[in-house]
Amino acid sequence: MKTDIEIAQACTMLPITQVAEELGVSQEILEPYGRYKAKLDPAALSALPRKGRLILVTAINPTPAGEGKTTTSVGLADALHRLGKKAVLALREPSLGPVFGIKGGAAGGGYAQVVPMEDINLHFTGDFHAIGAANNLLSAMLDNHIQQGNALDIDVRKITWKRCVDMNDRQLRNIVCGLGGKVNGVPREDGFDITVASEVMAVLCLATGLKDLKGRLGRMVVAYTRDDRPVTAHDLKADGAMTALLKDAIKPNLVQTLEHTPALIHGGPFANIAHGCNSITATDAALRLGDYTVTEAGFGADLGAEKFLDIKCRYGGLTPSAVVVVATVRALKHHGGAAKNELGTENLSALEKGLPNLLQHVENITQVYGLPCVVAINRFPTDTEAELALVEEKCKALGVNVALSEVWAKGGEGGEALAREVMRLCETPADFRFCYDTDSSIEEKLDAIARKIYRADGVDLTSNARKQLKQLTSLGYDKLPICMAKTQYSFSDDAALLGAPRGFRITVRNLKVAAGAGFLVALTGDIMTMPGLPKVPAAENIDVDENGKITGLF
């Protein structure tokens, strides 16, 4: 069996100028980066109407291996393309951290991939480096402000802004910086996040243009004064230079799938402390250029789709036409109680017991958000015919749309059934509504997500979170949407509660404002914002030969 990189390297890509031309993108607004990547100027597209249908690909609560949202998205777009439709993908960019760590790259899999896979997984067009530079310029200006007299009266114990690096580097999680005496800064505690966890990443992904970007960057809170007033990037006069650093990074990147379907790969914020979707500029461009835009959101639908719909769609003025919930037989058996090492063995009883997890996600999409929904069963080689038949039969019995997806093995051809169902759903009437009103109080918004999406009995705030809620409300940050930071493995905040749990409550331990991104982050536990490398990092196996051919990426 061929590896992903072998399949990708065997693909004869079209010149990106040709991909652009077929998409109707004129050469004037195309900025090539090498022969197979390009940036588009989103401002130049704004005259076109947003004519495309928006299709969100989300998933059930995943197993640690993931259920193949990106692969399904790529295959669905390829299938629409095969069926003669003008389809455009809008996906997230991968981070270097996981590429060198344990997870590997993120450009789809099997015969449903975006290419050039190596470039996309390495530096791509430099967006993440630009975000890192903007983040770290702000850090340097913040500490320099303190060193040069601290006119803003920043309390060094209340600095909330961290430095970042696009690397899995646990050694930088907690540091003391500014050591070495007077000329070398002011000693204080600090830490690094991985670049994708930077608020700059979330800001870039939610900004609708350069002016909005600069406004959002300027509003970011980096610290508090000794008397607890917020200090922003604008107070430090960093917003102009940061915007200059990001002027190209805000432009969506155009690449292609193995089957030459155009793909806009742009931005990649964390799906816990941030909203986990590609950029609004890329989704917007796709809607103006194609008839069908296929996009995805991180983790399961309780986190990913919820944030996509309540945060990204709200800020971007987006209305999806259909939602695809990806499920695998393996994950359903996992939710039904099958052991991790037995997920490859036929187990109809566990499978049936796991279905409520899937059904709750579908119900949330259709009943809470009022959107048409289809379940895509992402076929794995270990799935048996009986298992596949059981899922299909149970879904149909409950009136749930379902389609088998075999895109990993067959590319677009394996996604035609799903594509046809999606096209049909796009023509059915929808009544899109948000899960909550931003005008409600913070408690009311938390409560709406917990009761309506998670089916919890309510939300508890720790005394710490209650204090933060009071402070954030008094500072006027209470009318922002909520970004939940919660385990992706369960509807609840307990990773071990599988299936469709009932009779539980959600505990919010921390509330923070991301004033630039424009949301409040509600943390239900400790979230790791800087991963570590495993015992044998993937980096050890990556190599490049004299001709520049890369091996060992996966």
Place this chain on the structure above:
Amino acid sequence: MKTDIEIAQACTMLPITQVAEELGVSQEILEPYGRYKAKLDPAALSALPRKGRLILVTAINPTPAGEGKTTTSVGLADALHRLGKKAVLALREPSLGPVFGIKGGAAGGGYAQVVPMEDINLHFTGDFHAIGAANNLLSAMLDNHIQQGNALDIDVRKITWKRCVDMNDRQLRNIVCGLGGKVNGVPREDGFDITVASEVMAVLCLATGLKDLKGRLGRMVVAYTRDDRPVTAHDLKADGAMTALLKDAIKPNLVQTLEHTPALIHGGPFANIAHGCNSITATDAALRLGDYTVTEAGFGADLGAEKFLDIKCRYGGLTPSAVVVVATVRALKHHGGAAKNELGTENLSALEKGLPNLLQHVENITQVYGLPCVVAINRFPTDTEAELALVEEKCKALGVNVALSEVWAKGGEGGEALAREVMRLCETPADFRFCYDTDSSIEEKLDAIARKIYRADGVDLTSNARKQLKQLTSLGYDKLPICMAKTQYSFSDDAALLGAPRGFRITVRNLKVAAGAGFLVALTGDIMTMPGLPKVPAAENIDVDENGKITGLF
């Protein structure tokens, strides 16, 4: 008077494809980055002969403002271009640190600039970010190795590898990392350098291709074991992944001057702890594509030209045809004892007293290295006719070639006299030789540089340096060329000793190996490898409007 960025933005650039075509670069080996930047594949050029003449632009010992080497290089290339010659520039890339700090960008000045000035000064084609990522991947793998059991027995007190960021950030000079308990790494002292000070930068600039690059990266020493054996990047299995991260960064970047002369801008190592020249791949490509290659080296000729000739030319197999020593009336008066605030006032006596600094540099080039040399007087608005006449007269009386350069004010037209003189020199016989033999001992090499170039009475090593010399010799690193880290303001190691001092000795306080770059660094004092931001960073004035137009860069 127009600012540099105003002049640059008023330029109507040619499409980079056209610049490439006029240079004879086929579209197959051109990888455009936007419309006005491109990378060239150096491997594809290796079939062409190295037919071009190599012209090095260096300078007298500078004032803190610099004497205009880049501006003179750009203007000289434009002048050759105007005279109908196929000229190619080969220059260094600017670092983000100084752009946001106090010094500003580095793309020439006035009417002798490379463009697009904003892109070149910001991320350009991402080379420096790639170098930073490779550097920091090695750091993460090093600390992960220790965390996961430390099979190589690395002594955490003897780690020599630092992390890096392309930013002026004094707060990161000295840190303690790995805090927060067992899962968060191993506590130890650490620090960040600015990216241009990373050995990866020097390696990239001295590598002749991907294979050489990987070999050099693998040889880099990152730490010592408890029993003092060196640990390399290859021991940590990081060299393959680092090379993969650098596979595009090693390709030279093509841009143009205001007058559309092709310019390869690539690499930019520090000129003290490293060799301070653009990449060998860029210089090599320029020599294969043009008839005249104009390149420069950092600081004054005692540091820049010495390292260019003894390190870069040695590793690159390069032989210059002529050397330009840039001098300014201001700097000559400074060497002659004029006060800093009076450099703009006519002072013929100080000017004459300062000439020996210039003459010693010229003599070094002609007598030590056996190369033809011309002095370029980089004209400033404050220079008087009498001053300019005096320099010219004194040079001519001593048989020193001299030409007035007015490229800052007039572009290529102002460099024609210099260009004619350079072309003439390129036809005179040369007898290029190095200052020292690498086979000599470390002491002998240090002594050769100190006596022949600086005219010191000899070299003293501190007891610390003597111990290091012994260790490096026993490890077999003694046959490498020497990279002197010394003040750029004087021939001596005392910045206050101006002119052409005699009767002094050089003190080497530290000796380190850069085994990947392939040189020994001899430090004569404390060298700052992480700058800080000033009271009002340049970043505060940088902005970008809704159309992406940048202001405030200088």
